[in-house]
Amino acid sequence: MKKIKWAFALLLVGLLIFGYINYPKLNLISGYASKNLASNVFLAKRNAYFVNTVDHDMPLINLATAEADSEIKSAKASVYGLMERISVYKEGLGAVLTNTEHQKHNFSIVPERNQKRDTLPFPYGNQGVKDTVMANVDYDALEYVLSRALQDSVQKTRSLLVVYKDQIIGEKYGDRFTKDTKILGWSMTKSILGTLYGILEYENGISLEYRPFESLYNTDGPKSEITLNHLLRMQSGLAWDEDYFKISDVTKMLFLDSDMSQAQSDNDVIAPPTEVWNYSSGTSNLLSGILRKQFPTHQEYLNFPYAKLIDRIGMHSMLIETDLEGNFVGSSYGWATTRDWAKFGLLYLHRGDWNGDRIFADSWVDYITKPTEHSNGTYGAHFWLNAEGKYPDLPRDLYSANGFQGQRVFIVPSKDMVIVRTGLEEQSDEHFNTLIGDILKTIK
Template sequence: MKIFKRVVLLLIAIVLVAVFYNYPKLNILAGYAAKSTGSSVFLAKRNLQFTDSTDTNFSPINLASNSVNTETKEASSSAFGLLTRKSVYREGLGSVLVVKGTEIDSNPLTPKRATPDTTTPFPYGNLDPKDSIFSEINYDKLNKTVASMFNDTFKTRAFLVVYKDKIVAEQYAEGFDKNSLLLGWSMTKSITSTVMGILQCDGKLNVYDKAPFEEWKDDERSQISIHNLLQMNSGLKWVEDYNSISDVTKMLFLAEDVTQLQIDKPLIGKPNETWNYSSGTTNVLSAIIRKQFDTHQQYLDFWYEELIDKIGMNSMVVETDMKGNYIGSSYAWATARDWAKFGLLYLKNGQWNGESLFDKDWVDYATTPTPTSDGWYGAQIWLNAGGRYPDVPKNMYSFNGYQGQNVFVFPDQDMVIVRLGLTKNADVNHFLSEILNSFK
């Protein structure tokens, strides 16, 4: 009996130690599940069963048990019954993950939104586009290539090809259609950069000015410019690893204010000489944008009034943190067609239906390779300048996000390609080159 008791006590001790060391991971696991479930159910209007079988159905996130309260618009996720996290949906702001020990504002400021244009065809409005046939397109080859993206390996949800402002190919996975909101993940970074580009072209800031943070003024970080931050070339310490407890997972799933973690980091490299991909840096840019306005309401409205709604991306919602900051690194949702409009805005060098949001100088700036990035990165935009995709034009650039969210812009071909899915398994060089080969 004594031996049995000792074995039981040993097993209990082992379990307690395992829980102690893995508790932070459980916090991230439950946090990811609660945030994803809340956004999927209340923002994207998908049901819980569908969400469990798709958005949160991958290891280790699928270990969490999820539930929703449709009256309070809350989602809860439990990690083995040891820890539970909650997200709360607020109209206009999306679903926010509640941080332990904090209270959520039950009556927050929300952005003012424009009325969608439902009488003008795509791309300038939200009416279905007029049918167009181009003699230079091999439609059989094009449609075959697009169809090949929809399988259990690639897990594509939406695929769209826009040529000369016309949708020439469009396909959706089962359960999705032209009205489905899809998370862009890090494509949101390009939205944030563009908001800054609009401020730059309006003369409201200069990207070559030093970053305006009191925390940096008395040390070597005072030399960091907004330009360095836009290019992710600041030299600040940051670890972007979604498979561990890293800076990015702490920021997205444990922080009340997503802008602060990167601001508090030390310099470990030299500005303009140390490229390092950092979602924290993008949220620092969101904080800088906030500093350009006298009120929080002005900050909230500007993103929609001067960019998102102005080009008819009326489906888009950029979610905020508990402090009301736009999570500019990661959380913009929109339909595939509205993501395509964003690509078209760059294709048109910032000109949209007779209005100028920014000029070609900004496009040239944003698509100039960052030093030490091997030609892969500009100002929150991915590039092919280094020949990453050898069978694709080198002046192609893209907005990219986690799990294979992409908007590819082809300036010479007058084309935008949108691919949204749940995995990066697809051979990007192959499917892009195959689509290009569909055009004579």
């Protein structure tokens, strides 16, 4: 009997210790489920049951119970009734996870948008696609490659789009997804945010050697040496922990912070600029905050990405969600249809020229595709590279916007091609090497 009591006592102590250690994580779990459900239901117009049973069927997140309220456009989630988190949706700004500082989304200012539809086909308009057959494209082989990728239940691909010489030559969607479904790009949003600095450089003459800590934050010491270039290349030397499986800098920022632009700014300098390369979502949101300070009003800041990039090239489905302080979450929360993500890739394929309208300087493409020191040739400036053959069988000039769960916009200049893949499962480099390689082989 004594042994049973001791065993029970040890089990109880163990459960208490486990609960004490993991209880704070429940905040992040329920926060993710609440925010993701609200965005998918009210922004992407997807079915709540499908999101809960499929999208949230991942380790830890599947512990949460989430439900959406269509009447007040909000979603709440908890883990076994604990740590309830609430997200609310506002048209034009997206869904935002509330916290103890902000109980609701009450912003009166939303982006002013010009979403006028023209009569041109894709990519320069939104009136269908060109129905031209190219003699050097093996359409049957391409159909087979795309269909096989969509049928792979392990890879969980949701859409695949291939654009060659400005024409869609292949397009496939998974169950409940269509050409009109908005899909979260996750960190592909970083490439959108980085592009806004290319536009600022071209139109306003902002220098990439600009030192925001010195100019905007009146900071002396090591931080004052950090430039926009260092931030765009993720080599500022600021401390950052990008770990999504524990309580870390990035999870605290995304699921606890009201002002996400401050998370990276508040961290210490651990190395002089350029001495280390450290991928950081906090850096992208810091850049979003710095961008906001370039405009005299909040309205002008909210209008800028839409007027100068998104609506300007007809990506009318796109929306970048904001945090509780009204900053664009440039690290993670950009939504668009697969075709509109492809338009973004085509803008880069054409080196900033959009059907005669120059969006950013030709030289900007050279800048963002120049390998950043210590990244092993895999990173430029808010874009990922194949400069040193991360994908050994693919062209070295390939570069891409990358996001969580295998979201990708691949730009392949030497093949005059853009490929978009969205899904629900992270892909290995080997998988992408094979998939993109098989697609390229269908062009004779």
